[in-house]
Amino acid sequence: MHTPSKVSYLTVGAEEAGQRLDNYLLKCLKGAPKSLVYRIVRSGEVRVNSGRTDVTYRIVEGDHIRIPPIRLAEPGAPPSPAALARGAVLPILFEDDALLVIDKPAGMAVHGGSGISFGVIEQLRAQRPQAKFLELVHRLDRETSGILLVAKKRSALVAMHEMLRDDRSMDKRYLTLVKGVFPDARRHVRFKLQKYVTADGERRVSVTPEGQESHTILNRRSTFSEATLLECELKTGRTHQIRVHCAQSGFPILGDDKYGDFTLNKALPRQGLKRMFLHAWRLTLQHPLDRTPLKLESPLPTELQSYLDSLEKLDG
CATH class of the missing domain: 3.10.290.10 (RNA-binding S4 domain)
Structure with a gap:
């Protein structure tokens, strides 16, 4: 110090x-x-x-x-070995002078805070001390895996925030496995969502008339005897949007500890699913600076694909 x-x-x-x-x-x-x-x-x-x-x-x-003069950790003090070990597994899907695209693993927060001292962005800054600018373009829930955008220039960050506000500028697709047999090939889901904080300090979202407009398109991809694999097309980017939209529609995401079926969730680890089944799978956009087309894709993590394979065997 x-x-x-x-x-x-x-x-x-x-x-x-x-x-x-x-x-x-x-x-x-x-x-x-x-x-x-x-x-x-x-x-x-x-x-x-x-x-x-x-x-x-x-x-x-x-x-x-x-x-003002304050007490700080020594400049350049390394993060803990455990934190570095977590960060060492971060795959990079794309990188240039303006943009860095991470394939975020489940269980890692994107940002420190709320009792978490080290997240993806802190890891990147520790690994790249020479980088003058590294900022998250958007967020993923801690238990959600997949594509995460990081800007390396202020101009790229501003441009991508403008894209996020325009639902025609980015095509964002997630894969999720929900409880029950989803009856529609394609369904538009719209609810007004409002954020709040529980007594324990956890962020939650409820459906209220005073909330913000939100829109997700749910596309059915595969149906099992007691579950459905959905491709979720995000038209807005509200906190916990897909999780709340699925739960409110009567098809909670498997493993969701905030909005899911808690009784079912207790049984899932014994069946091979030990995390929430939600993955940021594909993102199509124009490069924020030179406007060249970018199509980014993150395959389902092994643990999620293995669980799908086990359902197919059971149904078969």
Whole structure:
């Protein structure tokens, strides 16, 4: 640990502009807990252009930021061996100067927080200390596997966020296995979804008239005696959207510990399924900078494909 002897001043560059102040500070102050960052901003010890501000402030190129002396981990201190071991298994599906596409394994958070100190983005930053910019374009739930986009340039991040707001710019497909025999070859599901936090601090989503519009198209791919493999076409990107849409439609995702069939979930590990069956399978888009077509695909992980194979044998 070391204690900076004096106040430091930083100037925001072009690649850093546009992000929230708290995210900027967390990257600058390696090892600082989020609670500390929030405290020094709320107390006014952090100043932007000599004035007080909020953690949600979007920094602008040329902003001058004052940071008080605080205790930090030594610069360059390596993450724990366990964290590095987790990160070592991250396959890369695509990479160029603007974009990095990860095939995220189930069980790994995309970002530290909520009791998780090390996620995919922290792993990437630790492995690539020379990288000036690495930011998540979107998120996947911790237990969801598959395609995860990371921007390597601010311009790419902004362009992809614009694509995400336009449901015609990206074709996002997930594969999921749900309880029961789904009757339709193709079904449009629309609900208004609202986020909330439980007493235990967990994020959840409910269907309410006050919620945000959401839209998923469920395409039936394979039917088994007591389950159906669905291809989910995302038209909006709300938190837990596919999970809530399937459950609300009467076909909960197998292994879903928040919205699933809890009695069935207890039996699934003995049958060979030890995780939620939800996988970000295919993503079709234009490159955010040069607009060349990109078609990214992540095959079903071995544990999910093996479970499907076992269902086919049982039905056969």
